[in-house]
Amino acid sequence: MRIKQSAVAGMFYPQSPDELAVMVSQLLADNQHQGCMPVAIMVPHAGLVYSGGVAAGAYSRIRPYLPMISRVVLMGPAHRVPLLGMAVMSADLWRTPLGTIRLDHQLSSVLTQEERVVINDVAHAREHCLEVQLPFLQLLDGGYLVLPVLVGQTPVNEVAALIGRILMEPETLIIISSDLSHFHEYDEAMAIDRATLQQINQLKPEIQPQQACGCYALNGWLAYAAEQGLQAEFIDYCNSGDTAGDRNRVVGYSSYAFY
Known part of the structure; x- marks a missing residue:
């Protein structure tokens, strides 16, 4: 069996299994949100001390529906x-x-054969944006398979088409990993992020890299969601100046459910 080793344990989240389990369990307990089963959620991907609470709000939404999820993309x-x-x-x-x-x-092999994705272990080797989601998925312990997909510069229609193909598979949940604006002063970041959240609320796939580092995946999802008549439900927002950082150069975080 080929095993991908953790790249950011001890940096983005604790290296100690006990400390990590306690931390993620407490984040989920402190950030409970209820609602109908999402087709997708959007979560941030900074260190858990910065954005873990915002992410936990979205993960708590799927907790009642774990028996209905066999695959997380x-x-x-x-x-x-x-x-x-x-x-x-x-x-x-x-x-x-x-x-x-x-x-x-x-499924990874099928998508590769269909030439929708390529295998690129180098791109995944040290990447944190998907790995920081794993402790939440492991603590929830839904028994699902996970398919990690890194989305580089890709036309919106191609990302939306991949999502549509993936969702042909039953019992599949999509997780879009993205932070919002980076390294602005607190009030400026809040203004930029408010505009971005409005675009997400309206399912407008026009978000730029300076608004969200995961814009290519996010825009593809928003295009798919708009085409399918889905709704965006805002869950939470903060930035690093609200959690564990100073307010001179902050990063924004938000979570959503889509259904």
């Missing part, structure tokens, strides 16, 4: 490696301090 940006198109990894398992989680190698 993670989609987010490639921060460390320039990427055109969309990339999966070759691994069968992904390890964090909480153990291993099974990857959907079968």
Whole structure:
């Protein structure tokens, strides 16, 4: 079995299994949100001390529906490696301090054969945006397979088409991983992020990289959601100046459910 090792344990989340389990369990307990079952959620991907509470609000939404989810597809940006198109990894398992989680190698192979994605282990090797979602998925323990997809510079229609193909598979949840504006002063960041949240509320796939680092995955999802007549439900927002950082150079975080 090919195993993808953790790249950011001890940096973006605790290395200690016990400490990590307690932290994520407390985040979920402190950020409970209820509602109907989402087709997709949007979550941030900073260190858990910065954005974990915002992410937990979205994850708590899926907790009642875990028996109805057999596959989770993670989609987010490639921060460390320039990427055109969309990339999966070759691994069968992904390890964090909480153990291993099974990857959907079968669907990954199908999408690769259909030339919708490529295998690019280099892009995935040190990427954090999808890995920081795994502790939440492991603590929820839904018994699902996970398919990680990095979305580089890709036309909106291609991302939307991939999502449509993926959602042909039953019992599938999409998770879009994206932070919002980066490194502005607090009030300026709030203004930029308010405009971005309004675009998400209206399902407008016109978000730029300076508004959201995961804009390519997010715009593809918004285009698909608008075409399917889905609704966006705002769950939470904050920035790093509200949690564990100063207010001179903040990063914005938001979570949504789509149904």
